[in-house]
Amino acid sequence: GQNIDQPTEMTATEGAIVQINCTYQTSGFNGLFWYQQHAGEAPTFLSYNVLDGLEEKGRFSSFLSRSKGYSYLLLKELQMKDSASYLCAAMDSNYQLIWGAGTKLIIKP
């Protein structure tokens, strides 16, 4: 079956760095998305990886290893506003998005 695993909750300190991991199993693969979702709001797009390696975008970076079925989202210089859920979603061979349950990130001062 198809499956996405990511931690349920993580806690980090303002100004620090945090890495949110995601492993996936899909029928075929057409890329890995990361979305940010604040409580009560819709998700907003953060990144898309389809090739192995690290994609950097400001304070946020996303990494993909297709052979390992593994991705991570790296957040640097954490700010209080980064407190949110981070959703990992993998696209299968039918171009369907398979969503993880999300990782709730709590930032402490």
Add this chain to the structure above:
Amino acid sequence: GAVVSQHPSRVICKSGTSVKIECRSLDFQATTMFWYRQFPKQSLMLMATSNEGSKATYEQGVEKDKFLINHASLTLSTLTVTSAHPEDSSFYICSASQGETSAYEQFFGPGTRLTVL
């Protein structure tokens, strides 16, 4: 960037009534629109995919007669929850893309919080 709006943002209704939720792409033509449902502390669950001018494709377990989807134009899709019951209370989110599948980036609407009393 691409903007998707949803209306209403919040609705409370009595059990047995029908509720219509609108999803609009404001500055682009959305070939495909997606409807999701999200229960508290759970992931997004895709309900259906709709392409302009054709019938929606529903995910397994989603009743198409209960959740009516109309994609009348390239900028508007509607979801009607018919004869709503308390278990239909959820956060409904639409997204839109310019591709014919979810191969293209999805732009999400702000969501609609439905509470059925």
